[in-house]
Amino acid sequence: MTLLARTFQGFNQWVLREVSEQCFEPITPRPQALSPLFKLDDEFLHIGEQWPFLLHFLYDAKAHWIEQHAQPLISGIWLEDCQGKEIALEASALYVDGESLLIVHEIERKYGETAYRLQSSRDHLLVEEELEREVARRTRQIIAREEQISLCLLAAAGCRDEETGAHIRRIGLYSAVMAEALGWGIDQVDHIRMAAPMHDIGKIGIPDYILQKPGALENDERSLMETHAAIGASMLSDTGIEMMDMARDIAQCHHERWDGSGYPKGLRGEEIPIAARITAIVDIYDALVHKRVYKPAYSEEKTYDIMSSMSGSHLDPRLFELFQQNLAQIQAIRQQVQD
Amino acid sequence: MIQKKICLLGAFSVGKTSLIKRYVDSIFEEKYLTTVGVKIDKKLVEIERQKVMMMIWDLAGEDDFCKLQVSYLRGASGYILVGDPTRPHTLDRLFCLHKKAQKNIGNIPAIIALNKHDLCNQWSLSFAHREELEELQQPILNTSAKTGDQVQSLFIDLATQMLSN
Numbered sequence: 001m002t003l004l005a006r007t008f009q010g011f012n013q014w015v016l017r018e019v020s021e022q023c024f025e026p027i028t029p030r031p032q033a034l035s036p037l038f039k040l041d042d043e044f045l046h047i048g049e050q051w052p053f054l055l056h057f058l059y060d061a062k063a064h065w066i067e068q069h070a071q072p073l074i075s076g077i078w079l080e081d082c083q084g085k086e087i088a089l090e091a092s093a094l095y096v097d098g099e100s101l102l103i104v105h106e107i108e109r110k111y112g113e114t115a116y117r118l119q120s121s122r123d124h125l126l127v128e129e130e131l132e133r134e135v136a137r138r139t140r141q142i143i144a145r146e147e148q149i150s151l152c153l154l155a156a157a158g159c160r161d162e163e164t165g166a167h168i169r170r171i172g173l174y175s176a177v178m179a180e181a182l183g184w185g186i187d188q189v190d191h192i193r194m195a196a197p198m199h200d201i202g203k204i205g206i207p208d209y210i211l212q213k214p215g216a217l218e219n220d221e222r223s224l225m226e227t228h229a230a231i232g233a234s235m236l237s238d239t240g241i242e243m244m245d246m247a248r249d250i251a252q253c254h255h256e257r258w259d260g261s262g263y264p265k266g267l268r269g270e271e272i273p274i275a276a277r278i279t280a281i282v283d284i285y286d287a288l289v290h291k292r293v294y295k296p297a298y299s300e301e302k303t304y305d306i307m308s309s310m311s312g313s314h315l316d317p318r319l320f321e322l323f324q325q326n327l328a329q330i331q332a333i334r335q336q337v338q339d
Numbered sequence: 340m341i342q343k344k345i346c347l348l349g350a351f352s353v354g355k356t357s358l359i360k361r362y363v364d365s366i367f368e369e370k371y372l373t374t375v376g377v378k379i380d381k382k383l384v385e386i387e388r389q390k391v392m393m394m395i396w397d398l399a400g401e402d403d404f405c406k407l408q409v410s411y412l413r414g415a416s417g418y419i420l421v422g423d424p425t426r427p428h429t430l431d432r433l434f435c436l437h438k439k440a441q442k443n444i445g446n447i448p449a450i451i452a453l454n455k456h457d458l459c460n461q462w463s464l465s466f467a468h469r470e471e472l473e474e475l476q477q478p479i480l481n482t483s484a485k486t487g488d489q490v491q492s493l494f495i496d497l498a499t500q501m502l503s504n
């Protein structure tokens with residue numbers, strides 16, 4: 001045996017030359033490690049359907065030989081099942097001295113090293129993913145807890161008038177539906193769901209005799225009542241929390257009107273923060289479809305008629321259109337969230 | 340006898356190898372052993388009285404550093420896209436691989452396996468993911484390599500599609 005042949009065998013490489021279509025003649029003896037894959041008296045390597053991977057590789061190898069490349073084309077690793085064991089192999093094709101050569105390598109060591117590296121990096125990635133999911137889960141828990149606390153406090157603050165816990169909760173959920181329909185990110189949707197329920201928190205500074213008066217308010221009483229927007233805004237200011245900034249804007253501006261006839265500042269159109277325009281729509285809807293001291297509960301139809309007549313003057317017309325498009329979801333929340 | 344090649348594509352650790360092991364050998368391993376390179380399994384099936392030898396190519400899963408070698412798709416008659424909804428980002432990988440496959444081998448039959456359905460209480464598919472899945476307009480099966488749920492159907496449905504193609 002030539003030195004070269006022994007070297008190839010030592011590296012568990014079997015060198016063959018192409019003799020005819022899919023048939024290869026060994027140039028070096030077949031390494032021991034490959035023996036289990038062959039019958040004892042197999043002299044040639046016939047690459048038929050029992051070698052689907054090699055057959056697939058031959059297609060690329062042929063092109064390589066035709067172009068007479070001397071540098072090897074490597075197949076990539078594949079595994080063959082053999083008596084319940086997997087044997088890792090790799091093939092290369094090259095063209096040397098006028099011959100199309102195929103080398104089949106048994107690569108147990110290389111395979112082991114590659115597998116070890118890949119496995120460690122993937123196990124590591126999976127642990128990282130798991131940690132990220134855990135952080136996300138805990139964050140959601142914290143947000144949910146904050147929201148519960150906030151809703152309890154708001155219900156307590158609103159218990160002198162008719163701002164029931166369910167009303168407060170609905171305002172948040174309706175607003176979130178609108179925000180989602182607008183394509184807001186999940187964080188912004190979370191923010192408005194928590195912020196919108198705080199729109200009337202300033203009513204805590206309004207005396208009972210005004211808040212609970214069944215009939216119409218006198219002018220001076222009305223002026224006092226209207227201060228709830230500014231009181232709320234100042235209560236919610238300067239927290240350095242993004243969601244609370246949104247809550248402040250909503251408290252401040254939810255009585256502004258699209259045509260500029262609202263209070264406290266008479267802002268018009270898009271000068272009014274969008275979160276406040278959304279809250280105005282859903283707050284009016286919820287007040288109309290439920291009973292108040294000054295009115296009975298209206299039907300969905302009547303509510304719709306009233307709100308339509310407000311669109312463009314009181315309410316942002318584009319947002320009102322969006323509200324109509326999502327009315328089914330809004331109505332479902334109305335049904336689900338009751339006192 | 341007809342021979343058909345199919346490939347399993349997906350992110351790493353979504354259960355490609357496990358689906359094949361369940362289908363071919365009826366076994367399931369809890370321990371994760373990542374696939375290195377290519378492993379081809381064979382399974383003889385009979386569909387509408389035709390015997391078909393399925394050559395099932397298990398390809399190494401993708402991550403950011405290790406990409407699918409598209410030449411392995413050559414000659415495939417169909418492919419299975421596997422995602423693991425307990426790890427929603429594997430769906431993004433699934434969409435990419437679908438595009439890659441279409442670009443390289445054209446429109447051939449494909450089927451989507453949302454795997455690990457036994458853990459469906461831990462699935463977290465966003466609305467956007469569901470929409471994108473629907474837009475692919477490919478059959479979707481909720482599979483579990485662990486319980487065997489829908490695994491037969493996965494391969495048989497794909498093979499049936501391939502034969503009628």
Ligand SMILES: Nc1nc2c(ncn2[C@@H]2O[C@H](COP(=O)(O)OP(=O)(O)OP(=O)(O)O)[C@@H](O)[C@H]2O)c(=O)[nH]1
Binds near residue numbers: 401
């Ligand atoms: N619970 C559950 N676990 C599964 C299921 N399928 C696979 N697994 C587990 O998920 C892990 C990954 O499975 P594999 O089949 O190796 O995944 P793969 O897609 O082949 O991974 P790569 O070869 O690295 O791309 C293993 O720990 C499996 O036991 C399933 O349906 N349910």
Ligand SMILES: [Mg+2]
Binds near residue numbers: 399
């Ligand atoms: Mg695998």
